Amino acid sequence: MKRFYSIILLVLAVVLMPTLVLAEGNVAEVNGTGYDTIEKAMTAAEGTDYEVKLLQDVTLAATKVVNKDLTINLNGHSIKYTSLLFEVYGAEFTVKGTGSLEETVPDYAPIAVYGSATNNADFASVVNVEENVTLKGWAGVMVRQHAKYSAKTADSNDSYGVEVNFAGKIISVLDSGNGTGSGIYVNGNILHTTNAPVINIAKTANITSLGVGILSAGYSVVTVEGGSIVGDESGIEMRAGELYVKGGTIKSTATKLEVVPNGNGSTTIGAGIAVAQHTTANVVKVEVTGGEIIGYVAFNEANPEQNTTDEVKDVDLTIKGGSFETTNTAAGAKAVSSETQTEFVQGGEFNVAPTDEAIADTMTKKEENGVVYVGKESNVTVKDATNGEVKADRTTAVEGQTVTLTITAAKGYKLDKVVVKDAAGKEVTVTDGKFVMPGSNVEVSATFIAETPEVPKTGDSVMLFVALGFMSIAAIAVASNNLKRRTTR
Numbered sequence: 105m106k107r108f109y110s111i112i113l114l115v116l117a118v119v120l121m122p123t124l125v126l127a128e129g130n131v132a133e134v135n136g137t138g139y140d141t142i143e144k145a146m147t148a149a150e151g152t153d154y155e156v157k158l159l160q161d162v163t164l165a166a167t168k169v170v171n172k173d174l175t176i177n178l179n180g181h182s183i184k185y186t187s188l189l190f191e192v193y194g195a196e197f198t199v200k201g202t203g204s205l206e207e208t209v210p211d212y213a214p215i216a217v218y219g220s221a222t223n224n225a226d227f228a229s230v231v232n233v234e235e236n237v238t239l240k241g242w243a244g245v246m247v248r249q250h251a252k253y254s255a256k257t258a259d260s261n262d263s264y265g266v267e268v269n270f271a272g273k274i275i276s277v278l279d280s281g282n283g284t285g286s287g288i289y290v291n292g293n294i295l296h297t298t299n300a301p302v303i304n305i306a307k308t309a310n311i312t313s314l315g316v317g318i319l320s321a322g323y324s325v326v327t328v329e330g331g332s333i334v335g336d337e338s339g340i341e342m343r344a345g346e347l348y349v350k351g352g353t354i355k356s357t358a359t360k361l362e363v364v365p366n367g368n369g370s371t372t373i374g375a376g377i378a379v380a381q382h383t384t385a386n387v388v389k390v391e392v393t394g395g396e397i398i399g400y401v402a403f404n405e406a407n408p409e410q411n412t413t414d415e416v417k418d419v420d421l422t423i424k425g426g427s428f429e430t431t432n433t434a435a436g437a438k439a440v441s442s443e444t445q446t447e448f449v450q451g452g453e454f455n456v457a458p459t460d461e462a463i464a465d466t467m468t469k470k471e472e473n474g475v476v477y478v479g480k481e482s483n484v485t486v487k488d489a490t491n492g493e494v495k496a497d498r499t500t501a502v503e504g505q506t507v508t509l510t511i512t513a514a515k516g517y518k519l520d521k522v523v524v525k526d527a528a529g530k531e532v533t534v535t536d537g538k539f540v541m542p543g544s545n546v547e548v549s550a551t552f553i554a555e556t557p558e559v560p561k562t563g564d565s566v567m568l569f570v571a572l573g574f575m576s577i578a579a580i581a582v583a584s585n586n587l588k589r590r591t592t593r
Contacts, residue, residue: 132156142168142183149174158203164189169255170197178203178237187241188212193253194220196230199237199272207241210279213289214239216246218253219263223299227265235308237272242285244274244311247301247324249293261293263301263322271306271331276313284315284337292343292368294322295384300345305331307351313337316370316378317354320345323386328352328395339399341370341378344386349377349395349426356399359431365408372408374400376428380408385415391422392452402428402454405442421448425504428454451479451503451543470502479503482527483545491517492552501541509537513552520551 130138132145134154139145145156146168155175164185170192176183178201183189186209190197197215199205205214220227231245239245245268249261274287288311290301300323307330311317317333317340320326324345330352333339339354340347354376361374372378376399381388397403403423407416421442428439440449440458447464457469457476468481479502486494492513501507511519524532527544539546 131160131162132158146170146174155200158183158201167191167254169193170195171255174198175200177201178205182206183214184208188216189214190216191254192217192229192231193255194227194229196228196232198232198234200232200234202236204238204240206239210240210242210277210285213241213243213246215244216248216252217266217268218248218250218256219266219294219301221250221256221258221260221262221264223262223264223296225299228267229265230267230269232269233272235271235306238275239272240275240277242279242283243276243287243289245270245288247288247290247294247303247322249291249322251293252291261291262296263291263294264296264299266301268301268303269306270304270311271308272310274311274313276311276315276317278314285313286316286319286370287311287313287333287335288318290320290322290324290345292321292382292384294324295344295386297323297387300324303327305329305333305352307331309333309352316341319343319370320347321369321382322384328354330395337370337373338378339376339397341372341375341380342388342390343371343380343382344384344388346387346389347377347391349390349392349397351394353396353398355396358400361400361404361432363404363406363408365410367409372404372406375404376402377404379403379405379419379421381411381416381419383409383411385409385411385418387418387420389420391424393425395426396429397426398429398431400430400432401438401441402430403440404438405445407443416444419445421445423449424451426452428452430456449478453477453504468502470505472505477502477504479541480543482541482543484541485545485547487547487549489550489552491554492519492550494522494548494550496548503541503543505541506538507541507546509534509539509548511537511550516555517552518555520553522548522550524548 129140132142134148142162149156155177157177158179158181161181162183167188168190173196175198182204184206187207217229217231249263251259276285276287303326305328309331311333313335316338317335319341321343327348332353334355336357338356358374363372367383371380376397430437430439439454439456446461449458449463454476469478481502484496495510497508524539526542532539
């Protein structure tokens, strides 16, 4: 019988051996089916319900065109190629899982995305890079004009219908000629403002660059929800397009400010956010409502191309919030600077005050503990309370300043709740008796309730009575004993 089982096991080993060898050679799978090349797996992954899951590291033999919806799950592995790994056109390309896409000879980017030559509402080129994915190259993602697409159908610099949603990590390194690149780069020949490329930076994004973190040389709409964007030259440079900063950290690590004209690339070294209208004289709109902006000059607008007065009218700057820090410790340091624009600062915190020309006429600036607050100055009104008292440390405050409340309950009472509401009736968060002043008048109210005497728990009462009982018995025994002694005497 043992011999029979041995023969069966041998037969099974022989039969399964080719399968085991094939499985070890597979580089990817699609819905459980293995493939020995990523190209075969990509061909098999039809539709968004299928994904290519890597089983080992991959080195591509050539750039891959993604012209149908495709998801790649890196699954702890990497995909490498000498330069420009994936071209995305008219499809949704998603990269997920832990792993990396890397240029071994940096010259372009791991991902280049191309829009349509014509404005077609049904066309979309979408790139989604999820958290834990790392892109490494001269740039991480390049938004290129249609004319640069390898399988172009028309010779056009337009790039309609592009969307990049970025939540991962980018490491932008020097190219093969030691030139600096950008984490995300939008080509300067993209000029159309309708259905322009859209770039969304998520709160988990981490972009570092030896050049600029994000460079929008052409027209794009960039929204930064959060994350970290750091460039050795500048954090973000807008030469055309729209930038909306709502949170995150945007930083330049440079130790000087330098702005030079450049018809083909970036212009500014040393700015957290740099604005420098391109030679194309396209619209530039920047709005900052939150986040930390850090640089030799945190926010710098310049006109290196010497565009005309009429052309720079298309530069629209608004600072409504966020913190701005200059790393320059010398006299004359600037947190915010603008060559062509005035009255664009409407809020925010600064370690060096913006010039009066930069601050909107309707706003106030106040310095406190080394921080300059700019915003609307509003009233702090405290309503009378019953059975207690509330005091604020100031009667007026500029948006962003901290207001501290002192709350005292009358004897026999305790605080029930304290409520702060803005002019619209919206509650303002109060933490440890403090709140941050909004951009409107506020009203502070408090209610106090009577303190309730602490009633012993049932178990505690029983133990108390038992203890008292024992004490009483002991006292009686002692008294009785003393009485006997007196009697016997």
